[in-house]
Amino acid sequence: MPLSTSDRSLAEPVIRRLNVLRPMSAEARQSLEYALLEALQRTRSGEDLISEGDAVDSVRLVLSGWLCRYKTLEDGRRQIVNFIFPGESCDAHAFLMPAIDHSIATMTPVVYAEIKRAHVESLVANHRSLAEAFLCETLVNAAIQREWAINLGRRVALERVAHLFCEIIERLRPVGMVDGNSCVMPITQTDLADATGLSVVHLNRTLQELRASGLIVLRERTLTINDLGALKNAALFSPSYLQLYRRG
Template identity: 50%
Template sequence: MPQQLIRKLEQFTRLSGADRRAIWDVASRKGRFLGAHQDIIREGDKSEHVNLILDGWACRYKTLENGRRQIISFFVPGDLCDPHVCVFREMDHSIGAITPVRLAEISRDQLLDLTEAHPRVTQALWWEMLVTAAVQREWTVNLGQRTGRERIGHLLCELFIRLRAVGLTDGDSCLLPVTQVDLGDATGLSNVHVNRVLQELRADGQIVLKGRQLTIPDLETLQAVSLFNVNYLHLDREGRHLDANGPDTARAGCPVPQ
């Protein structure tokens, strides 16, 4: 169910009960299940709806003509896969399942009805899209300027903090169902380089990897060695002036911080 999306949106705006019920309703109408490594949508396809990840992990990726793949972002439960794609004639990238994935398919009309009737949801979706753009900027810096160890450490910090924000961590541990190949495709590193970096992080006690479980014993230390600044995730409720329990100042347009 869409509780992770609601929790995520409330990082930016405290939603009313009616807002939450409306999100719950549109996210519960049409579902879809895909197995691991299946494409949710391919580059060149026409998108008729927005996909909401309810369970499992997916990724956005591009593939070159020679088969090399670049992962552009990871999707975890609560993530909307490009809420704006319905305006495009065709997809300019692909979205694939990493694990078995359960999706909610939200049509363009349903999304328009939701945002027109619930201004705070619109505000929160604007914030969410702006944060997505901030994450992409940080990934560009990761690929262009950080060392291999910093790239991997930075990505692990980001994923852990994103999962924690939607209630999907257990203390200092979280599920990490991605492979070393996935990590390499996301950070521009070879499989050998990824393996070496993970071994170094383990040897230094900065991470513990057991199967698909990641533990970060000291998150602040890993952040420091990875040159990680959490500010780009904007998790400090910058949209709190849109609080549903306060004055109704929400508007349907792009939010302006105060």
Template identity: 65%
Template sequence: MHSPMLEGNLAQPVIRRLNALRQLSERGIALLQQAIQEGLQRARPGEDLVSEGDPIDGVRIILSGWLARYKTLEDGRRQIVNFVLPGDCCDACVYLLSVMDHSIGALTSVTYAAIGRAAFEQLLASDRSLEEAMWCETMVNSAIQREWTVNIGRRVALERVAHLLCELYERLLPVGMIDDDSCVFPVTQMDLADATGLSVVHVNRTLQELRSSGLIVLRDRTLTITDLKVLKDTALFSADYLHTKRRC
């Protein structure tokens, strides 16, 4: 049995994430907390929350932990198409489809809320601010995918890796996951390679270049960005596509 106080604390990342996109009403927050409390689940590192080809039974909202969206070719090669962070939905409108076209796997221990199709539709219908925030979250996810296409298609290795680090930092910031320019960073060099379309050797060399330039410290699963402005300049990074400066 989970206490309401515990669930309220767990819900903070998603409330902060959605509030960065649209101001949630008090009613919307209360309804969201209730839905999270009723759908609380956990996953272990390496476990898929959902796999490509699975029927879609609802929406999953990530409360803690890191995951990766990925597709795998027949010969086993994997492409990570996005990282899923605390506060993210997987996805707010996915219940409109019938089967998953990609997999979502846990990189760490994960706590999430699974909300069934009918319950989620009722949740959105019950509060306009929550509905708008979820639609914004869906559109931001599309914007992130467009930026990843540019990252892999046009940026060179140093820019690709630097851009990904900047994006993760900027996405963690509004949900309260940055502490003194540092964040937990459970992503391996293999994960980075699969996310950037580079070899592990090339990723290692690129990280060494960023370290030697004094831009990052990456140690003990913790990332510290020591000069965010220069790292953004190196990556040709603008956070506009994340749309965290809400209009209302």
């Protein structure tokens, strides 16, 4: 049965993102669309989708909503080590390992597809472009983790927060979730603090500094970057590690 326009719009974030990372054949896109729509799941905000130590036997691809990867110390302190946005995967190749080494939590209500390992292996065996797109997704995630390590280890507070905002905008843009230089910002200051390694008080002061400089507006769960070039300069940000712009 042909997919309807409404069906395609639901799957579009995943198709658009993977197709930017590695252009897929029409057959690969159609096969992936069917797989996504046959495996839809929904979950509420504030739930662990995967817990550290779980065995993973599927690939979860996010169609809508925000999630985070995190680790928790024995005394309860949490470090968010990455966000997961629409179009991205939670665990493209995690089923190759005996257990996952971190937890993934929903930060908003989330719609995702949970495609079982056997189905994924069949898809990538039949569609080389899709196999390469999934591999690119894993490589980009590794590049993002390196950039986050630099953020925590070398950038000062204003640079950390500015860099994170630039990254969020650039990761959401290819899936059509940026209007100009504005996007939804559905997460709390506590979440931002846990992602940047700052206290909530320090994070709040940094946001005030960015606002006062005229670089951003953060209001009613919406982030607007008034001057993206200036914010990138303040953050020492280059989007090349995201691999979201085709060359040539």
